[in-house]
Amino acid sequence: MNDRRYRIGRWLTVCIGLGVLSGCQSLAAPEPTSSAGGNVLPSACRWPASGDPLERLRATRDALESQGYAILDTDAQLGLVSAERKTRQPGLGAVNSPFGRTGFWGGFGLGGRNGYSLGVIQGFGGGYDTDPVQIERVSVVTPETTTLVDRDSVVVDYNGYLIDARSYNQPSFCQQLHQDIESRLNRPAAGIAP
Numbered sequence: 001m002n003d004r005r006y007r008i009g010r011w012l013t014v015c016i017g018l019g020v021l022s023g024c025q026s027l028a029a030p031e032p033t034s035s036a037g038g039n040v041l042p043s044a045c046r047w048p049a050s051g052d053p054l055e056r057l058r059a060t061r062d063a064l065e066s067q068g069y070a071i072l073d074t075d076a077q078l079g080l081v082s083a084e085r086k087t088r089q090p091g092l093g094a095v096n097s098p099f100g101r102t103g104f105w106g107g108f109g110l111g112g113r114n115g116y117s118l119g120v121i122q123g124f125g126g127g128y129d130t131d132p133v134q135i136e137r138v139s140v141v142t143p144e145t146t147t148l149v150d151r152d153s154v155v156v157d158y159n160g161y162l163i164d165a166r167s168y169n170q171p172s173f174c175q176q177l178h179q180d181i182e183s184r185l186n187r188p189a190a191g192i193a194p
Contacts, residue, residue: 041148041149041150041169042169042170042171042174043171044171044172044174044175044178045148045149045150045169045171045174046146046147046148046149047146047147047178048145048146048147049079049142049144049145049146049147050182050185051185053076053079053142054076055185056079056142056147056181056185057074057076057079057081058184059181059184059185060081060140060181061074061081061083062184063177063180063181063184064081064083064138064140064177065083066180067085067177067180068085069083069084069085069136069138070083070084070085071083072084072137078141078143079141079142079143080139080140080141081139081140081141082137082138082139083137083138084135084136084137084138085135085136085138086133086134086135086136087133087134087136088131088132088133088134089131089132089133089134089155090131091131130157130158131158132155132156132157132158132163133155133156133158134153134154134155135153135154135155135156136151136152136153136168137151137152137153138150138151139151140177147178147181149169149173149174149177149178150169151167151168151169151170151173152165152166152167152168153165153166153167153168
């Protein structure tokens with residue numbers, strides 16, 4: 001009887017273990033290069049491409065620049081435009097102090113060329129330019145017949161330490177960008193009456 005209970009207990013333990021492991025596997029995020037990886041984009045961040053590829057590339061570049069993005073890279077063969085925008089986040093760095101970041105700083109040195117010298121420096125201060133910066137990066141690519149938009153955001157403090165990082169694919173941003181690109185593609189050429 002005890003042997004039977006032991007076997008049943010073992011099988012239950014194995015089944016529960018497999019159930020837990022398969023549950024963890026099903027909750028895992030898709031690989032970035034997998035076919036499901038592209039499906040995490042909101043539907044507003046993918047649309048059918050229209051017009052000449054080079055004109056679409058120019059319209060995308062102009063649309064991003066009009067929103068304050070600096071163009072980092074373009075590739076006509078891939079149909080890719082990459083851009084970034086930096087925005088100061090005033091007040092975000094003053095979480096621990098009402099006056100921003102202040103403190104003591106200094107250094108100590110010992111050395112010399114033909115003899116010995118000793119030096120000490122001490123100061124007190126902070127800075128006026130200590131606000132964290134949000135860096136938004138956008139990639140718009142049209143590899144074939146579909147345009148895809150991917151945007152992410154990182155916030156770093158003035159020392160370069162990461163405060164926040166996340167995907168920033170907002171449907172409202174993608175819709176606005178899509179409309180702006182389409183309006184630039186559909187403008188009549190200069191000097192030609194519609």
